[in-house]
Amino acid sequence: MEMQMSEATYDVIIVGGGSAGAVMANRLSADPGRRVLLIEAGRAYAPNAYPDIVRRQDMLSGDAAHDWGFASTPGVIGRSIPLNRGKVLGGTSAINGAVAMRLPKSDHARWAAVYGLTDFAWEDAQPHYRSLERTSGTGGQGKEGPFPIHQLGMEEVSEQHSAFVASTLAAGFKATVGFNTPDPLGVGPYVMNTRMGQRLNTGMALLSDDVRARPNLTIRDETLVDRVIVEGGRAVRVRLADGAEVSGAEIILSAGTYVSPAILMRSGIGPRDVLDPLGIPVIADLPVGKRLQDHPIMPTVWAIRAEAVGLAFPPIGAMLWEASSHAAPGEADINITTMPIADGSGSPTGAMFLLAAALVRPKSLGSLRIDSVDPAAAPVIDLGFLRDPADREPLIDAVEIIGKIATHAPFSDMVGMELMPGAAASDRAAIDAALAGALVTYQHPTSTVPMGVEGDPTAVVDSHGRVRGIAGLRVVDASIWPDVPSVATGFPTMMLAERIARSMM
Secondary structure (H helix, E strand, C coil), X not given: CHHHHHHCEEEEEEECCCHHHHHHHHHHCCCXXXXXXXXXXXXXXXXXXXXXXXXXXXXXXXXXXXXXXXXXCCCCCCCCCEECCECECCHHHHCCCCECCCCCHHHHHHHHHHHCCCCCCHHHHHHXXXXXXXXXXXCCCCCCCCEEEEECCHHHCCHHHHHHXXXXXXXXXXXXXXXXXXXXXXXXXXEECXXXXXXXXXXXXXXXXXXXXXXXXXXXXXXXXXXXXXXXXXXXXXXECCCCEEEEEEEXXXXXXXXXXXXXXXXXXXXXXXXXXXXXXXXXXXXXXXXXXXXXXXXXXXXXXXXXXXXXXXXXXXXXXXXXXXXXXXXXXXXXEEEEECCCCCCCCCCEEXXXXXXXXXXXXXXXXXXXXXXXXXXXXXXXXXXXXXXXXXXXXXXXXXXXXXXXXXXXXXEEEEEECCCCCCCHHHHHHHHHHHCEECCCCECCCCECCCCCCCCCXXXXXXECCCECEEECCHHHXXXXXXXXXXXXXXXXXXXXXXXXX
């Protein structure tokens, strides 16, 4: 088998079968004359044979068999945070919350104004969402695509989410007309890619049995990629961790925000100050890993009255999207969500739930680098949370909004007491002091291989994922967003892959 791989030549090699890679493999292999190889580090289950841990929507974050096992360095907050990334065909779409939100207009406008990315307007993105979507109800406009999405109705959310929405409205916030509309702000149920309790990951939906049966598509699972071989300024081969090599006319890295930059660095594409100490010859001195961003979350934990406990399904169902008092003009920078906590032993009532405040327009930057040439070694990941002090104030605003919501019925009738950060965090200074010890991540990392226009010294790729100075090499995944989008990143990254794939067809 290894000899066959070493001798094989493909028109396109895609590394990583997650949210972006599955889209690329589906679309590019639709041309029967194009030979496509999809390499996946995790297991490629049959579409109808995924285990419960990656199939059931009430099971989040996977397990050790389906996760890369990454963790952040302590960084500014002084604590390491587990970083869940799916290691299975379908990638993180197989273990995440299954939210399917489109980017707001403000993200596209910011990217045009700040980074000069004027060829990626909100209006231009909408057809690519529609070509992916297969919509039931009123959640989106696409009807014939491969990716099922569904706008939850209030009758479909849990009692906890229903109470959250009602109390948020009572606190004076507006109802959203739909998170995937041109005016998405407010409170209401999510748009989801779930059906009958199942999370429909891209390995199921984009790589169906019919797609996998295409004779020109080869899927090789449980295969780790070491590096890309570049000769004469062109990417020509992929070297696997076992030393085998496979040639391709075009190579696309879709291994995700943490793995794609690591592959680039091992290939000699990255910052010289990272590569030189490892003895890696520098092929292209580019700022890979310098602009990592993610959404920090400040969790608050509440005891719930035992008599108020109801059905806790679905675990993710509704959100408030709002602007803090520190938001940039035209942008909404905070999300507030609620989730049940399965283990209620830490509550005096025997039950508790989470009200979480997320900053979706952070200013802080993190970083990623490798400290080993071993492809099995985890990269060094610094999320950078709170590195920019300006991120503190909107997070404090969001926690104060949570306190306001919790004082309104019906939530106020359900709540026993606040357990974390607790009654002691009663003013802004106390909330601020609690941030470093409590922040976690929304698991939406991006921008380690950021896109930009010609002449932007901070960019690694262009808006179609082409790596600067290296022919035949693209990166297509969440790592190429110029900064972190304001929404859950999975569905927008699928749209990005759809856009790039269409340009290659």
